[in-house]
Amino acid sequence: MKIGYLGPPGSYSHEAACQYSANVAKDVQLIALPTFSAIIEGVERGVIANGIIPIENSTHGAVAVAMDSLVNLNNSTVCGEVVLNIEHYLLSANGVDNEIKYVFSHEQALGQCREFFLNRYPHIEFIQCGSTSQACELAKKNGSTYGAIAGKPAAKLYGLKVAAENVQDNDYNQTRFLIIGSTPPAPTGQDKTSIVFAFHDDCPGSLFGVMKAFATRDINLTRIESRPAKHTMGKYIFYIDFNGHAKEEACQAALQNIAGQVSWLKILGSYPSGPISKPTGQ
Template identity: 35%
Template sequence: MTRVAFLGPDGTFTSQAAVRAAPDGDLVPKATISDVIAAVRDGDVPLGVVPMENSIEGSVNVTLDDLAFGPAGAYIRAEITIPIAMNLLAKTGSALEDITTVRSQPHALAQCRRWLSDHLPTAELQAATSTAEAAREAAAGDGSVAALGPAVAAERFGLEVRAADVHDHDGNTTRFVVLSASMAARTGADKTSIVVFFGEDRPGLLLRILDEFALRGINLTKIESRPTKQALGEYCIFIDCAGHVTDARVAEALRSVHRHAADVRILGSYARADGVVDGPGPADSDAAYAEAADWYARLTGDVSNRI
């Protein structure tokens, strides 16, 4: 049975993603995202599941930073998207007017900011390590503390759903990633995630890096900057692009990006959750690259014979 670390306790949205990743797996709850990633790096578990990005609040910076700046050894091998329904969870008998404190994971609180302002304007908002941990704390309280989280957490900790679907925007979705010590094999409908560190600052550097993908017909599905934590104004960029590192056009693009950058870290190549095949045009296919390589070999061979 495959052991799968996830952001616990049981009842979080991440636990739902972990079940999707390994339906028959042995789920191992961890207290923090960094603990999940460390468990994969250290070889304690073969798989780990962490939140990566939310459609309302954007990227989960703790995940990005740990993958970018932490030790190597944890690669993205799959992504899972889950629709998120946020609910206000409270003890049985607690009315809305009894609630003075709302606890949840910071991203969850942010996803419900407007609803909380409209319906609980005087409530104190407190951060918890996870939605399920917030539910556990609400269940242990006196009824004045509520939690934001999934309905399954209410069932898990004996709470009631006091208000359903309290997130501010429809279509609320979180993208989770499955981590392992090795990269996944090519499927043909893949995505590659990298981090580019600039080093020397010079005009047009970002443009030249992005051009390496555009010139080879590689679509970028995400680009985001994050501070390197080394100096004020010093940033790295996270890029998700279509294709797998073993695709000829992706490999050539990454080699060229590496020439321009101080460093490039590959976070993983993995199957897209949506299954979309964002394939190359005829001139950017692996066959076209192979034919061009053969042509060049013949050309240089002829030149050598003539010297």
């Protein structure tokens, strides 16, 4: 069984993939892929059985690029979720923090550590790269004046030393990952459903109508986000997660009602709600 994640090895996506794979199968091969689109394409084409992508962080919010890629789900579905505690470390070749002038990391990791660095290392310049593990590769390659923000396991993997621990702004720092697969899970009674939709036109009460479809059926929303539609200024698509499975009667009725209000609606998947582990700060 092949599971794709955002590589190289040592990224938080790699950690989440390890956590997920430990519970699903004995014979698992983890495949590092360069982009979220490559992960979804791999599942869509049947090259990998599952893909895992980060979708939101408790400190920095939505992972926008990953969210945008979900619209491309056609032959695949969201079939699970994993919540990972995130502890960031400042890593460098020699572990001497006062030598570091530049720090590489993924956009999300940099955003989650910005206040810490402004207060403690205001001279350090952030440089965005593709993943936290790629940040480690770059820091190792460029010498002791360059550092990386990444997880502690990545230090050993890339031969780096810890210059500072727990550099995230928020100790209650967690990232939620979605599992993409080809087989929709059966209802468990403790499920969550993810949808995406857009309206015909921007008019008063449009979003209220969708919210009402859930509220009148006592369906709890766990997340709502908007993203630019990318074809006209002021046009958006909306992502909603809610408690329940799309096969349940109340959820079916809500989705049918919403389908009559919007220009298009896609059910990204119904899946078991993942356990939320205890945050680092507790």
